[in-house]
Amino acid sequence: MNRMIKVGLAGLATLIACSSLVSSPAFAIDDTIKTAIDGTFAPHAMPTLDGKLEGFNVDLINLIGERLGKKVDLTGAQFSSLIPALQAGTYDFLAAPVTVNKERSASLLFTEGFMDTNFSFVVPANAGDFKTLEDFKGKTIAVNKGSAYDSFLREKEKEYGWKVESYGTNSDAVAAVMSGRADANLAGNTVAAWAVKQNPRLKLSYEYSTGLVWAFPFRKGDEANRDLVEKAMECLKLDGSMAKLSEKWFGVTPVAGTTIVTPTKGFGTPGFDGYVENDHKASCDNLK
Known part of the structure; x- marks a missing residue:
């Protein structure tokens, strides 16, 4: 009987530990965000003469880190290796432009779009x-x-x-x-x-117009961090930062109502798996 209780308690402890691993955030307050991008996809990311990366998405991910009060560890890698590395836990999410579609949303959790992919x-x-x-x-x-x-x-x-x-x-x-x-x-x-x-x-x-958007992918089940990053994205749309990045890298002033300057209702990309419809209000408050 005692042996059965011990086995049961051990099993329960293992279950709790595993549950904790699954539900714990990929990154926590004041931690460094680990992310990656294809460093050869100009003007979203491209190498500089000193071996660093620059581009629209490089600036965007650094602004997200700034709004959240986090450091950003950005790695350049081939696009084909990014999603497997994300799924393996190497990165918290991807800073690369990834088109949201039915196939990808079945295995990845997406933020709202940051740009239309026309x-x-x-x-x-x-x-x-x-x-x-x-x-x-x-x-x-x-x-x-x-x-x-x-x-x-x-x-x-x-x-x-x-x-x-x-x-x-x-x-x-x-x-x-x-x-x-x-x-x-x-x-x-x-x-x-x-x-x-x-x-x-x-x-x-x-x-x-294709009707599709680029968004940031997370691992399935990481809604807490997805929503946190999405709130920062919404802030950047509201405060004019996204418009400035568009003008800097594309020479284009975004039209009102387009994805790059317009927060999306709920969390995620509407019409695809992982989207959660709610009435949260986009703002720049309480991000850190």
């Missing part, structure tokens, strides 16, 4: 206005080979009557526009904005 066309600065996809009919469009933008253009090639030219890098596709070998380039909205910011001979043109 497609943007880049055209010569002296080109006319393009207001719809139909306006590109008969045009030659340069794109990064094998990208989502390449697939999009080829799927709709017959429907819209454009000609698709694929290049090994998006930089090469942009160069094709500058040399007159293509009428436009299609890329992600931020990459397109970065290309235009670097070259006054180009301008942003029509932006195609």
Whole structure:
């Protein structure tokens, strides 16, 4: 009988210990946030001459740490290694731009979006206005080979009557526009904005809305920390910090109502697993 009680108590102790490990926060007040990003995805993250990282997401994650009163330990790594490392507990969450979709939200817990993941066309600065996809009919469009933008253009090639030219890098596709070998380039909205910011001979043109957003992924079950980081994100949207980052890195002043400057109701990304609808009010109070 005593042996059974001892075994039972030992089992209970093990259960409590395991429960504590599962429910304890990945990081606590005054601790360092451990996070990571693909350090080659300009203008979100790119290497500096002194071996550090700079970019939109680098600034964003440091501002989040500042608002929460935490230090930030940011690591640069290949994108393909980031999610496995997160799931293994190497990082508290990822600072990388990760598109929220049904497949990913089934295994990851996402914050609300920090930016819309739209497609943007880049055209010569002296080109006319393009207001719809139909306006590109008969045009030659340069794109990064094998990208989502390449697939999009080829799927709709017959429907819209454009000609698709694929290049090994998006930089090469942009160069094709500058040399007159293509009428436009299609890329992600931020990459397109970065290309235009670097070259006054180009301008942003029509932006195609995908309805998707970039957000920060956490491990499933880490709602407490997800919600804490999301509150900091909402603060940065409200106090104008996100708009300033957009202007700094993309040369674009966000339009009111877009994800980058508009807090989302509840916690998480609406329409996807892990979203919690509630009436918490976005503010910059009581973050630390």
